[in-house]
Amino acid sequence: MSEIKFGIEFLPTKKVSKLVDYSKLAEEAGVDYIWVTDHYNNRNVYASLSAIAYATNKVLIGTGVTNPYVINPCWTASAIATIDEISGGRSILGIGAGDKITLESIGIPWTKPLTSVREAVEIIRSLLDGETVKYEGKIFKIKGARLNFKVKRRIPIYIGAQAPKMLRLSGYMGDGVLINASHPVDFEYASKHIKEGLEERTEKPDFFDIVAYTAMSIDNDISKAIEAVKIVVAFIVGGSSPMILQRHDIDENKAEIIRNTIAKGDFGGAMQLVDDNMIEAFSVVGTPKDIINKVEELRKMGVTQVVAGSPIGPKVKDAIKLYGEVIEAFK
Ligand code: F42
Numbered sequence: 001m002s003e004i005k006f007g008i009e010f011l012p013t014k015k016v017s018k019l020v021d022y023s024k025l026a027e028e029a030g031v032d033y034i035w036v037t038d039h040y041n042n043r044n045v046y047a048s049l050s051a052i053a054y055a056t057n058k059v060l061i062g063t064g065v066t067n068p069y070v071i072n073p074c075w076t077a078s079a080i081a082t083i084d085e086i087s088g089g090r091s092i093l094g095i096g097a098g099d100k101i102t103l104e105s106i107g108i109p110w111t112k113p114l115t116s117v118r119e120a121v122e123i124i125r126s127l128l129d130g131e132t133v134k135y136e137g138k139i140f141k142i143k144g145a146r147l148n149f150k151v152k153r154r155i156p157i158y159i160g161a162q163a164p165k166m167l168r169l170s171g172y173m174g175d176g177v178l179i180n181a182s183h184p185v186d187f188e189y190a191s192k193h194i195k196e197g198l199e200e201r202t203e204k205p206d207f208f209d210i211v212a213y214t215a216m217s218i219d220n221d222i223s224k225a226i227e228a229v230k231i232v233v234a235f236i237v238g239g240s241s242p243m244i245l246q247r248h249d250i251d252e253n254k255a256e257i258i259r260n261t262i263a264k265g266d267f268g269g270a271m272q273l274v275d276d277n278m279i280e281a282f283s284v285v286g287t288p289k290d291i292i293n294k295v296e297e298l299r300k301m302g303v304t305q306v307v308a309g310s311p312i313g314p315k316v317k318d319a320i321k322l323y324g325e326v327i328e329a330f331k
Contacts (some may be wrong), residue, residue, distance in 0.1 A: 003301045006327045007033030008306035008320070009213065012043035016051050019043075023052045025317060027059045029324030030331070033063025035213070035307060041103060046079045053087035056226055062306070064213070065178060066161040067098030068120035069108045074145045076120070077127035081151045089153050094178050095120060096160025114165050115139055121173050128155055144223070156256055158211065162244075164193045171197025171223050174253050176209030178307070180236075182284050182294075183211055187212065187301040209305050212298050215283040216308040218322045219315070222286050228314040229283045234270040236282040248281035262314060282309075288325040295326065 008026045010019050023034055034052060038045040045063050052061050061083065066076060076093070084091035097113035104110060106173075119137040124132045128151050135142040156175035161167045170177035171194040179190050187210070198208060215236065217229035237250060238259035245255050254273065261270040279285060284294045295306050313319020 004295065004303065004330055004331075005209075005305040006110055006323070007031065007035055007064075007211065007213075008312070008323065009035045009037060009307050009309040010048075011037045011039075011310060012045065012048045016043055019048055020051050020055045022316060022320060023056055023059070026323075027056045028040065028284045029320050030327040031059055031323070033090075033092065033305065033307070034059050034061045036061070038063050038066040038069055038070075039099070040106065040322075041102070046083060049083045049091075050086055053083060053090065056087075056090075058090075060092050061087060061159045062092030062158075063094045065094035065096040065158070066232075066251050067096055067103075068116045068139075069098050069103050069110065070106075072131075073120040073123040073140065074127060077124045078147060080104070080124075080155055081128060081147060082151070084151060084153065084155055085149075091225075092156050092158060093124065094160060095124075096178070097166065107261050111291045112139060114169060117159060117166065117171070118169055119132060121159065123269040125157060125173075141182065156209075158209065161190075167193035168197040169206065170194060172200050173197075174208075175205065176211055176305070178211045178213045180213050180309075181282075182212065182214035183248065183281050184297055184301045186244075187298065187303055191302055207304075211305040212284075212303045212305055213307040214309055215311070216291070216313075216323075217283060217285045217311050218288060218291055218308070218313040218326070220287055220322070223292070224287050224314045225287070226279060228311045229285050230271040230274045231267055232310055233274050233278050233282050234258050234267070237274065237278050238270070240282075242323060248277065251279060253264065288322050288329075291323075291326045292329045295330070 008031050009145040036045050036048050080093045116139045119140045133142050158176040158178050159170035160178045161170045167190050206299040215232045218224040219225040228292040237255050258273050
């Protein structure tokens with residue numbers, strides 16, 4: 001069975017200096033990958049990655065995930081290549097379709113997400129390979145683009161995917177896939193589609209990273225860990241498609257009530273509506289021992305990287321240290 005790597009997700013909602021502290025702690029805890037989310041209304045992802053790059057030595061760092069709508073792929077290629085230079089060859093690029101509601105709120109129509117991601121990845125890969133890009137796509141028309149500096153290594157590109165065609169696309173053209181999921185049944189589903197994409201590829205990769213990008217909450221006190229994850233699970237349940245809810249035996253009416261409660265701004269109320277089944281379906285939660293068991297289950301499903309996503313734990317710094325215990329158990 002394949003080895004498993006460990007990542008952590010940071011949201012630049014707090015000052016970059018805090019993110020840098022967390023990143024140093026994560027590196028000390030043995031984390032292999034730091035993924036920083038990209039939303040225009042948080043601190044900028046590349047400015048954050050740049051600060052993290054200077055403060056760390058070994059950990060791989062990247063966007064988790066950027067999108068091709070707010071930022072043109074040519075700009076993204078330059079940005080991630082710059083991070084690679086600053087970090088001494090430690091960058092990774094995560095790209096996805098972005099969030100419809102946020103994009104539309106800033107006047108960007110969320111059209112053809114699959115095509116947009118596919119075209120963006122093709123353009124970015126070619127630019128990083130040092131090519132002059134002329135591209136006549138459905139979304140992007142590039143007359144002649146080229147980076148004025150050389151990228152020293154092949155920067156891995158990961159695609160954020162949950163839905164079937166996007167999962168297949170990740171297998172077809174990515175180096176890995178970031179799947180927002182926590183439960184083995186979701187990976188059973190995802191594997192099928194990723195495999196189809198991998199089979200369509202003419203040049204098979206030596207390794208394809210299947211990443212469980214999951215809500216995680218670690219604490220020695222399990223009840224505190226559960227309490228901290230409830231609001232994240234409420235948002236996931238509220239935002240999940242009927243197909244995903246059915247897969248986890250979650251009543252669509254309950255999900256709708258949670259969605260409406262969140263929409264009213266009643267987060268406490270939404271948390272109270274979250275039940276054990278929802279927590280089990282959409283998060284990895286508990287003491288380090290509980291997390292180790294869950295990671296082992298995911299590893300058996302073919303997951304090759306686990307990412308500790310929000311909230312990480314009731315106390316983030318303590319949770320990062322406890323995550324180190326989990327990582328140690330797999331070394
Ligand atoms: N989004 C952010 O904005 N910021 C983040 O930091 C972020 C992090 C993140 C981490 C992991 C992860 O998995 C996702 C993350 N996301 C983040 C969300 C991400 O950007 C995507 O929104 C998310 O992954 C949704 O992708 P999805 O796999 O659910 O795919 C959607 C777009 C979908 O509908 N896919 C369909 C499918 O079957 O795969 C395909 C739709 C399709 O075919 N569209 C056609 C096309 O050409 O694009 C057009 C169809 C038509 O009718 O026009």
